[in-house]
Amino acid sequence: MQKYRKVQIVIIGIFLILYLRFFYFQIYEYQKYETKAGNNSVRKISLHAPRGIIYDRYGIPLVDNRQIYDLSVIPFDVTDQFNYSLLTSLTGLSPTELKKDILGRKKSFHRFRPHTIERHIDFELRSHLEENKLDFPGTIFSEFPVRAYPNDARLTHVLGYLRVVTDEYVVQSNKDLNYKSGDVFGFSGIEKMYESLLRGKDGTEFRLVDIYGIDHGLYEDSPVIQPITGNELQLTIDSKLQSRVEDLFVGKKGAVICMLPKSGEIVAYLSAPDYDLNSFAGPVPVDLWEVWNTNPEKPLLNRGIQGLYPPGSTFKLIAAALAKEKNSVSKNWTVNCNGVYHFGDRDFHCWNTAGHGEINLDKAIYQSCNVYFYRLMQKLSLSDWKELAEKFGFGSITGVDIYGEKAGNVPGKSYLNKKYGRYGWAAGNLLTFIIGQGDILVTPIQVVQMMNIIATRGNTRSPHFNLDDTSEKMTLSLKSSTWDYLQNAIWEVVNHENGTGKAARINGATVHGKTGTAQNPHGEDHSWFAGYLVKDGRPVLSLVVLVEHGGKGSVEAALISHKIFNYAQKNFSL
Numbered sequence: 016m017q018k019y020r021k022v023q024i025v026i027i028g029i030f031l032i033l034y035l036r037f038f039y040f041q042i043y044e045y046q047k048y049e050t051k052a053g054n055n056s057v058r059k060i061s062l063h064a065p066r067g068i069i070y071d072r073y074g075i076p077l078v079d080n081r082q083i084y085d086l087s088v089i090p091f092d093v094t095d096q097f098n099y100s101l102l103t104s105l106t107g108l109s110p111t112e113l114k115k116d117i118l119g120r121k122k123s124f125h126r127f128r129p130h131t132i133e134r135h136i137d138f139e140l141r142s143h144l145e146e147n148k149l150d151f152p153g154t155i156f157s158e159f160p161v162r163a164y165p166n167d168a169r170l171t172h173v174l175g176y177l178r179v180v181t182d183e184y185v186v187q188s189n190k191d192l193n194y195k196s197g198d199v200f201g202f203s204g205i206e207k208m209y210e211s212l213l214r215g216k217d218g219t220e221f222r223l224v225d226i227y228g229i230d231h232g233l234y235e236d237s238p239v240i241q242p243i244t245g246n247e248l249q250l251t252i253d254s255k256l257q258s259r260v261e262d263l264f265v266g267k268k269g270a271v272i273c274m275l276p277k278s279g280e281i282v283a284y285l286s287a288p289d290y291d292l293n294s295f296a297g298p299v300p301v302d303l304w305e306v307w308n309t310n311p312e313k314p315l316l317n318r319g320i321q322g323l324y325p326p327g328s329t330f331k332l333i334a335a336a337l338a339k340e341k342n343s344v345s346k347n348w349t350v351n352c353n354g355v356y357h358f359g360d361r362d363f364h365c366w367n368t369a370g371h372g373e374i375n376l377d378k379a380i381y382q383s384c385n386v387y388f389y390r391l392m393q394k395l396s397l398s399d400w401k402e403l404a405e406k407f408g409f410g411s412i413t414g415v416d417i418y419g420e421k422a423g424n425v426p427g428k429s430y431l432n433k434k435y436g437r438y439g440w441a442a443g444n445l446l447t448f449i450i451g452q453g454d455i456l457v458t459p460i461q462v463v464q465m466m467n468i469i470a471t472r473g474n475t476r477s478p479h480f481n482l483d484d485t486s487e488k489m490t491l492s493l494k495s496s497t498w499d500y501l502q503n504a505i506w507e508v509v510n511h512e513n514g515t516g517k518a519a520r521i522n523g524a525t526v527h528g529k530t531g532t533a534q535n536p537h538g539e540d541h542s543w544f545a546g547y548l549v550k551d552g553r554p555v556l557s558l559v560v561l562v563e564h565g566g567k568g569s570v571e572a573a574l575i576s577h578k579i580f581n582y583a584q585k586n587f588s589l
């Protein structure tokens with residue numbers, strides 16, 4: 016009984032304390048809080064969280080943050096004293112349209128919600144507006160972190176850009192990220208791929224605002240919730256090598272990708288032409304995005320993973336590997352190349368119109384003889400060729416960690432039957448495939464992946480940008496003699512006195528590679544070079560260079576590769 020009595024006393028005591036506190040606020044603090052309630056309203060302000068900083072492999076910032084300001088109004092708080100003309104003189108906004116917009120919102124359901132009327136205000140303009148605050152009742156400023164790019168390396172298509180969240184995107188997006196209209200989100204590249212990592216968490220504060228819209232400071236009864244900055248991200252990119260690659264490609268169209276063959280780490284990546292990331296640092300205006308998106312040069316196209324091209328003679332390595340695996344030809348099997356091969360009622364030409372004479376597989380690779388490979392294709396199975404090409408990664412995405420990658424096309428019987436009809440294609444179609452022309456389409460990143468596979472004898476990892484991501488293992492089992500042959504063959508392409516890739520040769524290290532010239536129905540041929548650098552007996556750097564309308568791969572692409580390899584062996588930590 017005594018126990019229950021103690022409980023009763025405790026309960027009575029709690030109620031007495033609550034009553035006394037209520038009495039205090041109602042009697043002694045009444046005037047204070049009545050004045051606050053009458054003269055002030057509480058406004059909820061979002062504190063935008065900065066996104067995470069992005070670094071290169073050595074900790075050098077590639078993407079940082081800076082502050083800009085958005086000018087907004089609370090339509091309900093806008094009074095007749097609002098000086099539309101003065102605001103126009105400071106910002107250039109149309110007074111008629113602005114007044115119509117604000118008054119319309121003042122009568123709507125959203126009259127208490129902040130409405131942005133001018134974005135990306137600098138500090139000077141904000142200061143002018145603050146000095147005339149009484150002329151603009153109901154206006155507020157929001158600090159808004161946007162991206163800054165402190166590094167000379169552009170890396171445009173890798174880093175990507177942001178766009179403003181729309182109501183439609185909120186509905187479609189991951190609810191765990193709690194998007195709201197007006198937020199920004201990663202729309203392309205690394206910014207999109209690692210959105211959940213890079214995006215921070217917004218904070219909140221509550222402020223007292225009088226009937227004139229003048230801010231009277233924080234609302235003391237509500238704590239400030241500080242924003243949480245997004246997580247940092249370290250990329251595999253070497254920013255100095257990246258800058259060198261970009262300098263070498265000024266005025267050109269195409270793609271360059273440099274990788275570490277064993278790990279799959281991408282150390283340099285370029286797609287050209289590109290665009291100015293500073294124009295996309297914050298919320299991108301729709302009209303600006305449309306200008307870039309409709310540009311006939313296609314600067315938004317990420318050519319390294321989205322550009323689809325015939326691979327040209329780089330693809331002869333697939334046929335050579337298959338011939339060795341199947342023992343289809345011996346070293347003594349030769350073809351007489353006189354510059355043209357007659358098949359049926361068609362002529363199939365070699366790039367060397369004078370011909371290469373009597374030629375075996377070795378010579379056919381380092382001199383890139385088309386006629387030899389036309390004859391070789393008749394000894395190979397289309398299904399076997401397609402299967403091996405797919406094992407090298409063609410016809411499917413590599414899985415690189417940026418969005419938008421395309422798979423390309425490795426044609427087989429089902430594809431040909433669908434496109435040309437069951438009897439609408441013949442062996443002539445296959446002759447174009449073996450030299451990397453016709454219906455076969457690849458991306459530059461698939462071509463450099465092939466070089467990684469050859470350099471590591473089938474033991475590499477898929478391409479990636481995140482330094483903390485080891486990526487998936489890639490394995491391809493071929494006979495040891497086949498690997499030996501492929502590596503020696505592409506050594507001769509660069510190092511034989513008559514090799515088509517001799518322009519890529521450098522002093523102090525060994526280069527392996529394969530040139531390619533891809534026919535282009537819309538202009539001059541595309542120029543390819545793909546290969547890798549060997550130092551101290553191991554492959555240390557692979558690359559692919561594609562120059563749109565660059566002509567022969569033995570010239571333009573090979574020369575650029577030479578300059579990259581030469582720079583890398585002197586300046587890159589191999």
